[in-house]
Amino acid sequence: MTDSYNINEYKHPLFTVDSVLFTITDSALKVLLVKRANSPFEGSWGLPGGFVDIDSDSTTDITALRKLKEKTNVEPPYLEQLQTFSGAHRDPRGFSVTLVYFALIAAQNVSTHIKSIDDVQWVDINTIQDLSIAFDHKHLIEHAKQRLQQKTLYSMVPIYCLPEYFTVGQLKSVIEIILGKTIQRKSLIRRLESTNIVEKSDEKVSSGGRLAHLYTLKSGVDIVNFERNLSA
Amino acid sequence: MTDSYNINEYKHPLFTVDSVLFTITDSALKVLLVKRANSPFEGSWGLPGGFVDIDSDSTTDITALRKLKEKTNVEPPYLEQLQTFSGAHRDPRGFSVTLVYFALIAAQNVSTHIKSIDDVQWVDINTIQDLSIAFDHKHLIEHAKQRLQQKTLYSMVPIYCLPEYFTVGQLKSVIEIILGKTIQRKSLIRRLESTNIVEKSDEKVSSGGRLAHLYTLKSGVDIVNFERNLSA
């Protein structure tokens, strides 16, 4: 190889963008996986993602959203960078760099047709070890899960796994599925009332007992971080 | 261009690795900047970094460390990924992706010769706005500073800005410089005693008054995160 850093002569790493998109259905945390149409790992399941289209993607965030939309028909309301993974041997084609995003969406908001297509599926996070997954994607998913759990301890991110209007009970249940443990309803309500990011609507919905108030994320707000964690 | 995603035909983004290396000297938080030898922005100051050498770097972490070592002659004891920045217009040569690391080192451990070379300098974080900085590096530095401040609220990372043996007073002072506010000595000691990551040695050093105990990071430990933040 040449010593020069001239763009046209330099050997570039293979750069891709992948996303770990989570949702909650059937009381379980699920990840979106896609059946690979091309080599390498053709036919096995991997994270949705691919190459940047440098002519139309303005940033890699757009790349991630575009790829997710191709698979689900919708863009997730929450997307953040997880981490970049790199190495000479993660991809048989050579040194590769993968920018991994971590995203959340409400199951209700994903086009229902997704289930009928057999090259896209939601996989229960607890059954992933049994599957054969492309590249080091199993590892990436595990990372993403830990980040989601961590953020759930000090923020309200799980709200993005819920529809626009939701009850305290629904939020509590989503948080408990993510953490794998129960939390105190009281603590959750205290947090909801101390942040300015949600609005308590006057509407109530039936939920098997007393009617529950509906909450909704205020528009344009950023997720706030609490100064203390819930107990892990 | 071609529509194909075949590796050899695909237009790749320009991928680089840059690092924001912090240290503390003269009671100020400083960032390592390097005078650019090549276009673009030849002659202005930018973050140390460059392209991955895919034949010898096993991961991008190694790339970051290698580039830092070229400039400082030592590898920082703390290095973590900050974030990846991308866009069509950050680099005049085209769509670029930069993986930015955030690193800490004790000023005492940086070879002293660094100051005599006029293409590498430590810049006070508060005077950066006055400088002309290459690319969007000013923005990247600001991001890194915020991450450092945030982590300082819930971890002991600032220890990596200190020599192997340090006093509570030194640590307190480093934290205060990073945060830009004073903290309670008592709170710091409580944290030091509640974690298992440091060891209180029997040795004491003179520091203008009563002798101070020396502490040291236990070897092989990971930084632990506290469940609460110091007040921001």
Add this chain to the structure above:
DNA sequence: TCAATAGTGTCTATGAGACACTATCAG
């Protein structure tokens, strides 16, 4: 009525903030 879920009142536990107090060094 009862079962179920929503929501409150309130006590405890943890750990940070504040700050006065004591301890020990140099000179």
Add this chain to the structure above:
DNA sequence: CTGATAGTGTCTCATAGACACTATTGA
């Protein structure tokens, strides 16, 4: 001695955990 820095004792404050209690719904 004094001044400086190290380190402690202890009270207050904020917020999470625990959990019993009340409220409101459908059947």
